[in-house]
Amino acid sequence: MLFDMDGTLFDSEPLWDIAIEELAHAYGSAISVEARLAMVGRSVDESMVLFHDSIGQPWREAAASARWITDRVTGLFATDLVWRPGARELLHEVRAAGLPTALVTSTSRQCVDVALDTLGRHNFDAVVCGDEVAFTKPHPDPYQRAAKLLGVDPTDCIAIEDSPTGVASALAAGARVIGIPHAVKLSPMTGLTLLTTLTGATLATLTTAAFPH
Missing domain, CATH: 3.40.50.1000 (HAD superfamily/HAD-like)
Known part of the structure; x- marks a missing residue:
């Protein structure tokens, strides 16, 4: 199985929502509902492209954003699953x-x-x-x-x-x-x-x- x-x-998707929305806010923007749903189940690289495009900042470094989100979610996984x-x-x-x-x-x-x-x-x-x-x-x-x-x-x-x-x-x-x-x-x-x-x-x-x- x-x-x-x-x-x-x-x-756990709500926990990812928290991290993604917090980072978008930190970048001075917000992610669309459509982009967030499109990220579900996708790879980190694909998700970061969707994320950065949605907030209108495609020039952002994918690795840095992914690292921030992963660290935030790791903390949430420890207490809120x-x-x-x-x-x-x-x-x-x-x-x-x-x-x-x-x-x-x-x-x-x-x-x-x-x-x-x-x-x-x-x-x-x-x-x-x-x-x-x-x-x-x-x-x-x-x-x-x-x-x-x-x-x-x-x-x-x-x-x-x-x-x-x-x-x-x-x-x-x-x-x-x-x-x-x-x-x-x-x-x-x-x-x-x-x-x-x-x-x-x-x-x-x-x-x-x-x-x-």
Whole structure:
């Protein structure tokens, strides 16, 4: 089982909102709602282009802005992470069943290391972070790497995702995907099963939904 983190296991997009909006304010501007939504699930480089373009300051140094946002979010992750409904229960059931499990996120290792204090490091056999792969979501690389680390074929995996970029990444890797839309809508497509919530979802129901007979 392959889990995305932001927006899937945690309702953490509001924490990213805080950091992004604070930095925009520090730059004497504000980010548009459209640009912020477009950043969801994207790589740091892509997000910083969207951010700087939205605030009308494309000349800003991407690395400096990304570092400021990452440091701010890291602090918020230490104190303000909230589980999405049903996510913790599903994760615990998956682990109790002994299934190989990976966390696959576009977020940097710095933030993820703090988040793992809440997630539980023991809940994952592998962790793939956005700054540890050659290509981030929507490229299949993150999910392919996770499957390889688990020693399984991606086509035998179920990925849990909330963003279009994450869904695209998992599908391109060959995984079946359970989509739980949150900040951004998801469109129906082959290989994707859409649910409104993980509340009440079980390993059995998700397996049946992802691999129908």
